[in-house]
Amino acid sequence: MRMVFFRLAGVLMLSLCLGACTTVKDWFSMDDDEDPRRPADLVDFEPSARLERLWSVGVGNGQGKGLNKLQPVIADEWIYVASSDGRVAAVERRSGDKRWEKRLEKSLSGGVGHYGDSLFLGTADGELMRLSASDGGIVWSIPVSGEILAPPQGNGRVVVVQTYDGKLHGYEHDTGKRRWSYDSNVPVLTLRGTSTPIISDGRVFAGFASGRVVAFDARSGSIEWETRVAIPQGRSEIERIVDIDGTMALVGGELYAASYQGRIVAIEARGGNRIWQRDVSSYSGVSVGFNNVYVADDDGSVKAFLRNGQGIRWEQGALAYRELSRPTPVSSYLAVVDLEGYLHLMSQVDGSFAAREKVDGKGARADMLSDGRTLYVYGNSGKLMAYEITARET
Secondary structure, eight states: OOEEEEEETTTEEEEEESOTTSOHHHHHHOOTTTOTTOOOOOOOOOOOEEEEEEEEEEOTTTTTTTTOOOOOEEETTEEEEEOTTSEEEEEETTTOOEEEEEEOSSOEEEEEEEETTEEEEEETTSEEEEEETTTOOEEEEEEOSSOBOSOOEEOSSEEEEEBTTSEEEEEETTTOOEEEEEEOOOOSEEESOOOOOEEETTEEEEEOTTSEEEEEETTTOOEEEEEESOOOOSSSTTTTOOOOOSBOEEETTEEEEEOTTEEEEEEETTTOOEEEEEEEOOSSBEEEETTEEEEEOTTSOEEEEETTSSOEEEEEOTTTTSOOOOOEEETTEEEEEOTTOEEEEEETTTOOEEEEEEOOTTOOOSOOEEETTEEEEEOTTSEEEEEEEEEOOO
């Protein structure tokens, strides 16, 4: 049964079942055979693709003991990756060789953001750091209002960071001096996590625990528009959770976002108008490929929605309640990792299974990265791995 941390009144974190329709009493009394949210057994299939591991390199303790989601980032020929125990490394994406590795005396919980020759990281103690991408040296470090759980982002003029207390801050790229701050209304109970802000064309797009996406002017922090993705419903605080915690996707002039116990929504990036919406419940986020918008629902189903808003192209339900990561397009396939660390490869055309490989027994919460036919997976235990994907001969 899947367990996720929640926040109560911004202070307490409770480990509760996500099945809002089930009472706590029922949860403790039912056995696995009675549990409707028991992870599905894996089904056999004839592989049509091959996953070949090219290299693997260790980076500290990975995500650590908490529910961190430290996210690697690709920049040119390098992958920058960080671990919970303070290690940061630059890894050559083709060979897996390390260009450099630094040990910071910090407990990291948010990262890695990248722009130009700068890396951006956040700590569990609420510290925003800018590092040199060339050697990992610290350029500046400043305290912020709370724990950072997602990669800070920059554009060479401003660095934007979202904190777990519901705030969004903008800082001077060169000095770290604060330019502006936004304080959202935080519900009584939320998921443990935040979405990653997106900076594009002078705007900052951010999703919040209130179920809203807000667009800001990157220089001043003034609000340009806000759009509700989900409306809290139900009597209990658990039923009313509508966090936007997963990764959003900006493609062309359209922004895609999904909430827990809410919807997936396509939004006009310039004006904030909703283009289309569909009911989903997701905490891992969305991705785009083959003119589809992909999302892993809370129930373990992977769905491909048509980008034009004309409905669903396909749905793969064989991974029910297996706690799937954000779907990642790679070549003509779509990849997800489950709670047991199995990497599942599906066709982007119809969702059929193409390959399966166990990559990390502790799972892989961080979004995977793709580069042509190569897929990069950062396991929770601290292994960064590269897989080449090829079609099997028939």
